[in-house]
Amino acid sequence: MAAESSPPGDFDIVIFGASGFTGRYVLREALKFLSTPTSPLKTLALAGRNPSKISEALAWAASPYSPPPIPIFYADVSDSSSLLTLFERTRLVLNCVGPFRLYGDPVVAACAEAGTDYLDICGEPEFMERMEVEYHERAKMTGSLVISACGFDSIPAEMGFIFHSRQWESPAAANRVEAYVVLESERSIVGNIGTYMSAVLGVANVSSLQELRRSRPKRARPQIPSPPFKPRSIKRQKSLGL
Structure with missing residues (x-):
């Protein structure tokens, strides 16, 4: 645990939920930057409801890097004061605690x-x-700048969209972008319980999303003439690598 005498505002980043399945890998990547002298990341702290598990995750992630001492704090979504007290001391929170429908709001x-x-x-x-x-x-x-969707299921699609959009020259413009993901591995591809719960809860509560969208004012969007959209399946041609 960090000493209570630590000065306020002394953390660049707090990783919340660093002992979880994904949080451990986020922590390991953060330590790469922390161990690089030219990196803008200078101060890092970890937080979660079980500091002992976070300590274990830190030991697992830190072995190749030998980082400086990293403070660990107790913080729980059921204790809003523990979150606010800690977050007032950092510039950025990386939240790895899901499913977010259950635990993200606080x-x-x-x-x-x-x-x-x-x-x-x-x-x-x-x-x-x-x-x-x-x-x-x-x-x-x-x-406060609040940004979601910084994970595997979103970033590749964003990168693909940005690349695709740059191929068009005005006045030409894309009227629709379709994206799909192909997973390939020499090993079995498995998920973790958090991802599974997120998927199940998302499907089970799809009506809540529809209701939320109906309640919001429609955003003005440019109308680009396009042929009628006909849903179709996408097939991959492995022989062509496409």
Whole structure:
């Protein structure tokens, strides 16, 4: 645990949920930057409801890097004061605690209240859109930047879209982008319980997402003439590598 005498605002990043399946890998990547002299990341802290498990995760992740001492704090989504007290001391929170539908709201609320920036690995549309509705005004007032979908199921699609959009020259413009993901591995591909629960809860509560979207004012979007959309299956041609 970190000493209570640590000065406020002394952390660049707090990884919340660093002992979870994904949090451990996020921690390992963060240590790469922390161990690089030219990296802008200078101070890092870890937080979660079980500091002893976080210590184990840190020992697992730190072995190749020999990082400086990293403080570990208790923080629990059921204890809003523990979140707010810690988040007021950092510039950015990386939230790895899911499913976000169950555990994400208090973390976003605390960041919006503290004026702390927030990133997560969420891929749950209903959660992301609900957070925008509930905390946009408060985050805008405090200067908190809240960004979701920084995980595997979102970043490749974003990169593909950006690349695709740059291939068009005005006045030409894409009217639709379809994306799909292919997973390949020499080993068995397995998921973890958090991802499984997120998928199950997302399907089970799809009506909540529809209701949320119906309740929001429609955004003005440019109308680009296009042929009627006909859903079709996408097949991969392995012989061509496509």
